[in-house]
Amino acid sequence: MQEMVKGGNVGLASLSEHAGAVVVGLSWSSEKDDGDADVSVLLLDADGKVRGDDDFFFYNHVAAPDGSVQLLGKSPSADGSEDRISVDLGALPGEVARVVVAASRYGGGCFGDLDDIRLTVADRDGETLLGFGIADASRETAFVFGEFYRRSDEWRFRAVGQGYASGLAGLATDFGIDIDDDEAADEDGSTGEGESAGEDETTGETTGGEKTAEERGTGDAPASAAPTAPATDGTGQDGAALSRGEGPASAAPAGSLTTAEPPAVPTPRDRDTAPASTPAGDAPGAAAPRRRPRSTRKKVTLPKAPKKSLAENPAWRPARLFPVSSLRTDREREARATSVLLSVMAEVPEFGRRLTAGFGAPAGRMETFTEVTLPHGETPRRPDGVIRVERAGKLWTALVETKTNGNPLKSEQVQDYMDIAARRAYETVITLSNDVALEGSPLVDVKIDRRRRHRVSLWHLSWAEVAHQAQMLIRHEGVSNGAHVWLLQELLRYLQHENSGCHGFQNMGPAWVPVRRAIDDETLTPGDPRAARVIESWERLIRQVCLRLGGELGRKVLPVRRTRRGTEPAAQRAALADQFCLDGRLVAELRIEGGPGILSLTADLRTGKARTSVDVQAPEQGYPLAWAKRLLRQLAEAPADLHVQTLVEGTEPGPRGTLERLRPEPADLLPRQGAQITGFRLSLLKGLGNGRGNSETSFIRSVDDAVDRFVLGVVGPLERGPGRR
Numbered sequence: 001m002q003e004m005v006k007g008g009n010v011g012l013a014s015l016s017e018h019a020g021a022v023v024v025g026l027s028w029s030s031e032k033d034d035g036d037a038d039v040s041v042l043l044l045d046a047d048g049k050v051r052g053d054d055d056f057f058f059y060n061h062v063a064a065p066d067g068s069v070q071l072l073g074k075s076p077s078a079d080g081s082e083d084r085i086s087v088d089l090g091a092l093p094g095e096v097a098r099v100v101v102a103a104s105r106y107g108g109g110c111f112g113d114l115d116d117i118r119l120t121v122a123d124r125d126g127e128t129l130l131g132f133g134i135a136d137a138s139r140e141t142a143f144v145f146g147e148f149y150r151r152s153d154e155w156r157f158r159a160v161g162q163g164y165a166s167g168l169a170g171l172a173t174d175f176g177i178d179i180d181d182d183e184a185a186d187e188d189g190s191t192g193e194g195e196s197a198g199e200d201e202t203t204g205e206t207t208g209g210e211k212t213a214e215e216r217g218t219g220d221a222p223a224s225a226a227p228t229a230p231a232t233d234g235t236g237q238d239g240a241a242l243s244r245g246e247g248p249a250s251a252a253p254a255g256s257l258t259t260a261e262p263p264a265v266p267t268p269r270d271r272d273t274a275p276a277s278t279p280a281g282d283a284p285g286a287a288a289p290r291r292r293p294r295s296t297r298k299k300v301t302l303p304k305a306p307k308k309s310l311a312e313n314p315a316w317r318p319a320r321l322f323p324v325s326s327l328r329t330d331r332e333r334e335a336r337a338t339s340v341l342l343s344v345m346a347e348v349p350e351f352g353r354r355l356t357a358g359f360g361a362p363a364g365r366m367e368t369f370t371e372v373t374l375p376h377g378e379t380p381r382r383p384d385g386v387i388r389v390e391r392a393g394k395l396w397t398a399l400v401e402t403k404t405n406g407n408p409l410k411s412e413q414v415q416d417y418m419d420i421a422a423r424r425a426y427e428t429v430i431t432l433s434n435d436v437a438l439e440g441s442p443l444v445d446v447k448i449d450r451r452r453r454h455r456v457s458l459w460h461l462s463w464a465e466v467a468h469q470a471q472m473l474i475r476h477e478g479v480s481n482g483a484h485v486w487l488l489q490e491l492l493r494y495l496q497h498e499n500s501g502c503h504g505f506q507n508m509g510p511a512w513v514p515v516r517r518a519i520d521d522e523t524l525t526p527g528d529p530r531a532a533r534v535i536e537s538w539e540r541l542i543r544q545v546c547l548r549l550g551g552e553l554g555r556k557v558l559p560v561r562r563t564r565r566g567t568e569p570a571a572q573r574a575a576l577a578d579q580f581c582l583d584g585r586l587v588a589e590l591r592i593e594g595g596p597g598i599l600s601l602t603a604d605l606r607t608g609k610a611r612t613s614v615d616v617q618a619p620e621q622g623y624p625l626a627w628a629k630r631l632l633r634q635l636a637e638a639p640a641d642l643h644v645q646t647l648v649e650g651t652e653p654g655p656r657g658t659l660e661r662l663r664p665e666p667a668d669l670l671p672r673q674g675a676q677i678t679g680f681r682l683s684l685l686k687g688l689g690n691g692r693g694n695s696e697t698s699f700i701r702s703v704d705d706a707v708d709r710f711v712l713g714v715v716g717p718l719e720r721g722p723g724r725r
Contacts, residue, residue, distance in 0.1 A: 001120075004132040004146075004159040011156045012089075012148075015130065016123040018455075019155070021362050023122045024085040024101055026145060027077065028114040029561075036591075037103045037111070039083045040168065041069050042175050044098040049176035051095065056177050058168065062477065067353040067363030068092050069099075074556050076543055077439065081558050086357035089148060089155045091364070091391060098149040100160075100175065104142040104168035111137035111163065119145040121157060124360025124396075124427065125457040132159040141167040321487070322494040333404040333501040335370070337494075338384045341432075341466065342368035342400070344491045345387070348484040354469050356387065359398065359428055359459045364391030374420050381416050387430070397426040403433035404463075404501030411444040414458070418446050421456040428457045436462045436505050436540040440569030464504030467495045468547040476554030505544045506694035508537045513692060519584045519605050526578035534586075535577045541700060542588045542601075545707055553592065553711075560589035560598060592711075596718045599710070603688055603703060610703060612710035613683035615647065616718065624677050628669040631680055635659060639713045643683040648675040656681075682718075684710050 002010060012019035026039050043055035050056055057064070062071040068091040072084040087099060101119065105111060117134040132146060140163030147158050164171050309316075322340045327333050345352035346368045353363065369386040385400035399417045403409055409431050417429045435443055437460040446458060473479050474488045495502045511530035518524035524531060542559050550557040580586060584606040590599040595614075602611045619627055628646075635642065644662055646654030646669045654671050662668055671677065686706040691698035 001128045002130045004130055004157075006132075006134075006159055006161040009156050009158040010130065011151075011154055012121075012129070013154055016125075016127060018123040018125050018127075018360070019129065020090040021086070021088040021124040021360055022129075022148075023072075023124075023126075023358060023360065024087060025082045025120040025122070026085070026101070026103055026118070027082040027120075028111075028117045030114050036593075037105045037109075037114070038168065039071060039085060039101070039103045040172075041071070041085060041087070042100040042102070042172070042177075043069070043092065043096045044100060044175060045095050046097045048098070053177065055096075056172060056175075063350065063353070064363075066091055067349070067357065070353060070357045072354075072358050074558055076546075076559055076561075081561070084358060087148065088363045088391075091362060098147050100144055100147045102142060102144045102171055104164075104171065106167075110139045110141050111143055112139055117143075119159075124362075125455050126360065126459070127455070127457075130157065132161070134161050136161075137163060140164055142171045144171070320493065321490040324494060324497045324499040327499045327501075330405050330407055330501070333499075334384060334402050334407075337404050337463075337500060337502050338400065338402040338432075339370050340491060340494055342370060342385050342387065344487050348479070348481075348487055350473055350479055350484070351470065351488060354473065355461065355466065356389070356398070359430065360457065361387075361389050361396050361398070361427075362391045362394075364389045364396075374424070376416055376420055381420060383417055383420075397421075397424075398428045398430050399426060400430050400432060403431075406434050406501075406507050408435070409433055409444045411446060414444045415446045418448070418456055418458065422454055425454050426456065428459055430459050430461060432461045432463070432466075434463055434502070434504050434506060435460075436464065436543050438536060438539055438543075438569070440573075441536055462504060462544070462547075463495060463502040464544045464547045466502075467492060467504070468551040470495075471551030472554065475551070503694065504548075505537075505540045506700060508541070508692040508699060509533055512537065512699070516605060516690065524581045524584075526581045528577070528581060531577040531581050532573055535573045535580060538586045538588070538603075539573070541703060542590070545704065546590060548704075549590075549592070549707070549711065555593040557590055557592050560591050562589075590707075592715065594719075595715055599707075599715070601703070601707065603699075605688070608688045608690075610686045610688050610706040611683055612686075612706050612714075613681055614710075614715065614718075615679050615681050617679045618647075618677045624670050625667060627677065628666040631669075632659070632663055632666050635682075635714070635717055637713075638717050639684065639709070641684070642714060643681075643685070644669065645681040645683070646671055646677055647679040647681055648677055650675065682714055684714065 002015060004010070012022070026037075028037065038059050040056070040058040042050055042057070045051055054061070054064075057069050057071055059071075062073075063069065067086075068088045070086040072086055074081045074083050083103070085101065089099075092099070111117060111134070114137065117137055119132045119134075120128055121130050122128045134143065134145070137143065142164040144160045144162040144164075146160050148155055149158065150156075164174075311318075322336075324336075327336060345355060346366050349366070352366045353361070356366075366387065366389050369388070370384065371382055372386045373380050373382050383399040384402040387398040387400060389396040399421055401409065401414055401417060414429065414431060421427070421429055431443065433443070437443055443460060444458075448456070470488045470492050474485050474492070479485050479488065494500055511533040515524060515528075515530050515534050518528070518530075539559075546557040546559055584604060586603040586605070588601045590601065592599060596616050597614045600611075600613045604611070616631070618624075631644070635644075638659055640658065640660035642659040643656060644659060645656035648654040648671045652675070654675070654677070655669055657668060669680070684706070686702065686709065689695075689697045689699045689702040694700050
């Protein structure tokens with residue numbers, strides 16, 4: 001990997017022959033792990049300006065219609081989390097001269113509050129080509145990390161590291177984007193039962209100015225560079241990026257946010273006000289008028305009342321595209337699941353590109369195949385599926401190996417497919433199972449022959465991630481074709497059926513039962529390898545919980561990491577395992593985008609209880625009694641057994657009680673001797689299951705139920721209750 005310095009540039013072809021499509025990673029960390037930022041990409045012409053609003057990609061516009069640019073979202077990494085962007089440089093129109101990669105902060109934060117700010121670029125095989133760290137950030141609320149630009153028919157990369165004090169709106173304006181952040185409720189009609197409006201604030205202005213890279217004489221600047229605006233006194237406010245649509249996050253029914261066929265590529269503003277899609281066969285509605293992009297978050301449409309069924313009685317079942325009642329064996333489940341998934345990927349371009357872009361697949365025509373026979377010595381091999389993407393006469397090919405119903409992947413089988421792919425010059429092998437991949441803990445051990453000229457990459461997908469991406473598209477982001485919405489609905493229904501075997505991570509592993517017994521007998525000691533395996537299973541479960549919640553809420557949900565960059569995953573898990581041996585507790589923290597705070601989850605195996613909690617900060621103004629009353633009003637529909645504790649300065653614990661007891665006496669939350677209130681801690685307790693599988697009494701099911709009950713009963717009311725700040 002080549003480490004870049006600010007202003008440095010390099011030709012991508014000199015780093016890899018597979019750099020025609022790249023994956024950009026942006027990452028950062030903070031001491032409390034409560035800092036975050038939003039990524040954005042701009043396509044610029046030779047004059048350093050966007051050709052139109054559709055050249056601006058951010059959280060309201062995440063993908064190009066041809067798949068050349070896709071914001072893949074955040075994914076957990078060994079150092080916390082990483083935003084990933086897929087850029088197919090070869091698929092970009094000829095008039096695009098530069099691709100700018102940037103990020104902006106929100107909520108009053110600045111990049112100086114973050115540590116380890118870093119960009120990486122990997123080729124389509126997943127090989128990291130270059131890295132660039134920003135160490136001089138201070139009061140900037142937006143940063144241009146770097147840019148790809150054409151020079152003599154070659155794509156090059158420049159490390160920019162340019163800061164703005166005016167956030168996303170100021171950065172976008174400098175490159176020719178006209179941001180429209182008027183109040184959505186005033187434009188789109190009064191906010192009623194159907195949707196909840198986000199809060200808008202006035203956008204800031206960029207401050208100052210600076211010579212372009214060409215004027216500074218870097219020696220390798222493109223023909224024209226857009227004006228840059230460095231941060232000056234830090235007084236600019238990221239008003240547009242501050243507002244993140246804090247309306248209720250209730251998941252909309254499938255297809256409720258999809259748009260009609262025209263326009264084919266709605267602008268970010270169009271997506272805010274797009275009408276609900278019609279079922280397959282209905283005439284599409286009129287297209288929404290084109291509007292300027294909005295840097296405020298999209299609103300979430302609440303579920304509408306379902307149509308009345310035409311069935312004579314409830315026993316009638318609707319016809320399904322993918323029936324599951326006849327599945328009996330694991331082989332049948334694997335074959336059916338593979339065929340169902342690959343066929344939908346080929347027919348719904350948004351979905352197929354979403355799943356393969358992170359694996360280096362180019363934007364192009366996709367075809368999928370099942371049960372293909374390929375020569376391998378004396379015994380031919382039959383991978384479960386093959387994915388082929390054609391662009392400009394070139395083929396990208398992936399072999400697919402599928403497992404369902406919790407069956408493990410077999411190393412020797414995957415190794416055979418890696419060898420076949422290398423001999424036939426295929427690009428990658430994709431494994432798909434209920435398991436969740438972790439850094440530093442591969443699901444299969446394969447050997448890669450470095451002497452081979454052609455490199456083959458190995459990637460893994462979990463069924464939970466497949467369902468998550470389908471949910472995000474049809475429930476929150478929108479699909480441009482009504483028939484495609486129906487296909488994704490049928491796919492989701494199939495994956496979630498009890499007979500499909502595609503239910504995600506559902507077994508805590510063989511170490512679970514002996515570890516539980518050792519905890520009961522108080523014989524579990526630090527250094528026990530079984531404890532480390534339980535920690536891995538716990539991490540897989542938490543990642544799956546994040547995927548499921550994110551798909552239902554339409555927001556990013558990620559596990560919180562409180563480790564320094566560079567800490568080896570194995571060393572981190574060993575430390576967690578030793579602590580688990582001492583106290584018998586499995587601990588996790590989840591950050592829900594736009595939520596009231598970090599959601600803490602503790603599974604205490606000694607007491608058999610799961611505790612979910614969140615800390616809510618005290619308001620900056622007002623009186624303590626008013627704070628307590630307002631909090632209890634917000635929690636009017638929360639469970640009566642919710643524990644509320646007042647957090648005070650110092651080491652003394654504040655008063656606490658159940659919601660049932662506190663409702664008639666809010667003053668009981670006030671500390672004695674006038675101690676300063678810093679916030680309130682809200683907690684729920686629930687019994688834990690014992691089983692290692694996914695039955696009704698299992699540990700996995702009880703953890704899911706505990707998180708769902710807390711998010712629905714506590715986090716939801718906090719977000720939509722009266723007096724929300």
